[in-house]
């Protein structure tokens with residue numbers, strides 16, 4: 001049965017469509033990049049599934065299995081008379097149910113929350129859309145009707161699907177005959193987008209955005225003059241070799257950037273990348289990227305994370321999470337291993353010596369890449385820190401071995417800089433330590449306004465000692481794991497008896513002792529008056545202007561942690 005039905009898009013899709021059409025008008029040509037990217041993903045998936053089911057390739061009706069004839073390819077063609085652009089792939093294809101699910105809903109977690117943030121301001125929204133990823137629906141930027149003809153590899157020719165929509169809230173699906181495996185997408189160009197029906201223009205867009213795609217993208221060969229053959233000839237217009245397999249010296253920045261957009265499903269440029277080929281006991285190539293902005297779902301537990309895993313050039317899986325620790329979950333990229341088996345599964349990836357040693361090497365590479373960015377381009381790093389600093393702060397707790405390296409990447413607000421910006425590195429701090437200082441002092445609190453005038457800082461101001469001001473929710477937890485840096489220990493200035501050690505002169509100390517003796521009577525009276533409210537009352541030398549201060553015991557939970565525990569009912 002061909003059973004034609006009309007279905008409504010999920011509400012989120014409707015919203016996204018509206019937005020996309022209105023906010024991406026200045027960058028319309030990206031629709032081609034997105035559709036080619038999907039076609040390339042579909043070829044990757046087929047190649048992978050065919051490892052265990054070679055019959056999937058034969059079922060294509062396209063001759064022998066790979067490699068050799070019937071090669072996987074993407075074909076792009078135009079019909080200026082019909083005002084259409086067609087993108088045809090012979091990848092995995094979609095069944096009717098898959099077409100309904102994948103082209104009618106958005107599966108990403110947190111989509112609703114994301115869409116609620118949109119303001120209606122086109123400029124802001126187009127940036128947010130970039131964070132979200134534009135994908136298939138970008139076809140409707142240039143087309144007022146999109147027809148998708150698809151058949152999943154392995155299904156009979158009679159089980160093709162025709163999906164069709166004008167992008168206005170609903171779509172039709174119908175079962176049709178489709179002899180060739182894969183997906184053909186026909187875009188009916190809007191009246192004002194007719195200039196895309198131009199083979200030369202499409203060619204240049206493909207070169208610009210999709211040159212790095214490791215699969216041939218073909219267009220009809222143009223024949224000038226009379227000797228055009230009767231049969232259509234296709235020619236490959238991109239370079240068609242997987243980018244990471246090429247030598248670094250031959251790859252331009254623009255190519256690295258375009259590859260990132262494909263691999264990370266992002267639409268803004270990355271901040272940095274690191275491309276390495278490792279030979280020896282283990283052999284693999286990695287290409288890691290630092291994205292330019294946090295994805296909208298950075299803090300969703302099931303948000304996609306991890307690298308694209310290839311084994312000997314064959315795509316194996318997206319989101320291989322085992323190669324990087326959680327605190328580096330924002331890093332994107334590809335790892336291509338020669339040591340893993342092609343039928344490696346998520347379970348196998350859980351651990352093992354190969355995975356472990358790759359993970360520690362890739363972690364180190366990621367941290368080195370961030371270090372380099374911080375050194376070479378401090379302004380760019382400051383932008384990175386705003387987006388991902390909070391995540392990096394999870395590092396010292398998760399990755400004990402690298403905690404010194406991670407600490408070097410952290411940025412703090414401090415008494416050195418009144419702006420409250422998190423801009424001070426520990427190296428900066430060490431460089432400003434005063435004579436005799438051998439500790440790194442910090443103060444935690446709820447907000448910068450709250451801590452910046454704290455009485456705890458008085459003695460430090462007087463002596464000209466810098467104090468780090470930590471006011472993020474995660475900071476107290478972080479400081480529980482960060483005990484020293486460059487051999488200097490961290491000291492919470494709000495805790496216990498503040499021992500300033502060598503920073504205090506002998507006269508200071510004597511004066512303090514005398515003061516303590518003198519005030520013994522007052523201390524006793526206060527203790528009786530306050531009773532159980534306090535653990536102890538002491539004469540303090542941390543104050544210069546304020547008469548009294550509340551301090552936290554050396555071993556007690558900090559205020560932030562207390563609040564977190566209280567809020568969770570403990």
Ligand code: ADP
Nearest residue numbers: 038039042089093094102103135136137183265
């Ligand atoms: P993404 O590529 O980030 O998953 P898209 O919106 O680009 O999101 O595509 C949505 C889904 O539609 C894909 O994940 C895939 O399952 C399916 N899809 C799109 N294009 C194709 C294609 N050419 N062949 C097979 N499946 C496709």
Ligand code: MG
Nearest residue numbers: 037038135136
């Ligand atoms: Mg896509």
